[in-house]
Structures are given as structure tokens and as C-alpha cells.
Amino acid sequence: MYVLDDGGDLTHCIYKKYPNVFKYIKGIVEESVTGVHRLYQLSKAGKLCVPAMNVNDSVTKQKFDNLYCCRESILDGLKRTTDVMFGGKQVVVCGYGEVGKGCCAALKALGSIVYVTEIDPICALQACMDGFRVVKLSQVIRHVDIVITCTGNKNVVGREYLDRMKNGCIVCNMGHSNTEIDVASLHTPELTWEHVRPQVDHVIWPDGKKIILLAEGRLLNLSCSTVPTFVLSITATTQALALIELYNATEGRYKQDVYLLPKKMGKNRKKRQDIRSKI
């Protein structure tokens, strides 16, 4: 039996609730950034009890899904939900990884003024070299028209930032699941929610200020736009290849660790740590 996971939730659930099932599991194939991160944490803690394949870091998945797909679907998602004109708009993109790079490139191409926030110095440098202003969220939050999260992190846009946004600011998430914007903090008695249409809500402050929250903080492109079947096909195929590799591997070839796909199946992205060590 093998686990085919996207986000690490199934793996997490088995670890927490049904650890005995691992007796029958021969390996895990994980597709997402966050799920892979969790697997590396388990491995580091010595708690990973089967081999796991990191599909996310294969270039076929990483580029077509995270970078190129998001470069197209960010605009599609924003247009379908808000009809906003991008030229001249001030946008802040949180996170300049693959998804962030795609979002920034698309918005810049349509004439938006794009700011980037980053916690990784190499990614911050890349954003800078690509012509984006690297800022702290607190520096720009009062005047931006659109806020986009793509970090894979939790509560990147918390209530303190939501309180300071200007009237009409559009807020959406392109990163992990529904965790990047602290939507729960907006469910308080002093704020009014106005459901405009599916996937679009106005959240209104007592002074009349409103923000436009898309997909209630869930992934904008998966909730509000189309994802090309070509991309879905590429990611599913890469996962299938990883499963076949685990299934066909000779006894002992893969130990209780996280592995990248063998080169013949998909070139792997160079780990950021490796790049850093060369600077």
C-alpha cells in the first residue's frame, strides 16, 4: 500500500490516528511544498517510518504548476471575481518563491506596480534583481490596492494588517490551502460581512471601510479560475512516475527518508541551501 498525498494531510492523519496502518504502507508520494516540508521535519526528527518521494521539487511539477500555472491563473482569478484593471495598481506579493515569481511577472507585465515581501535573503535578492521593490508588509499595507499571499506559511496577513488596509483593497491567497490570511480574525461582531457573489465577500469596518476578500482566503486560482488540464496532467503523471519508482525499487534502495525523483524521471530543482552555500 502506498500513500499518494497533496498537502500532507492524509499522512498527518495516519500518523496521528492510525499509526498501525504504517505496517502495510511501503511509501509516500507527496506533491506539495507544505507536505514535503512536513516530511522533511518528520525525517529530521527520526519519525519517518517509510520512504517518501518529494514530487514537488521535480522541475516538471515545480515549473508547470507553481510558476507557469500561477502566472496565468492569478490574472484569471482576479478578473473573474473583481473585473479589476491591473495597469497602475499597487500590488504586494508576499513570498517570492515559484508561485510568487509567477504572480509578480504577470502583474508587472500588465502595468501594475509590484512590491514583494520575503523572509529568505536569496529570494529577496532575486526579487530585487528582477526589478521589484522588496519591502516589509507594514511599509506598504496602507496604500496597496491588492494583497496576494504565496508563502506556504500561516497567518502572513493577520488582523493587524487587515485593519490597516485601505478602502477597496482586494485580498487573496495563492499559497497554501486557507491558512495564509487570518480570516477567522475577521469574524468579530464589529465587522459586517456582505456576500457579493460566489467567492467574493466585502468585509466592512465600523467607519465604512471595506476590503474585498476573495474565496474566503482559500486558493484563488483553484476556487475562482480554471487550471489548464495540461498542468493537472503533468503533476498527476509526475506523481504516478514516483509511485512506479517506489514500487519497482529493489529492496533497500529507498530507506526511511525523503527522496527526489531520479534524474531520468525529472530534473530536480537545486535546493536553495546548496545555492546559499556557494555565495
Ligand code: NAD
Ligand atoms: P517556495 O518555497 O518556492 O516559495 C515560498 C516563499 O515564501 C519562500 O521564498 C519563503 O522564503 C517565502 N516566505 C515564507 N514565509 C514568508 C513570510 N511570512 N513573508 C514573506 N515571505 C515568506 O514555494 P512555492 O513553490 O512558491 O509555493 C508556495 C505555496 O503555494 C505553497 O504552499 C504551495 O503548496 C502553494 N502552491 C499553490 C499553487 C496554486 O495553484 N495556487 C500551485 C503550487 C503551489
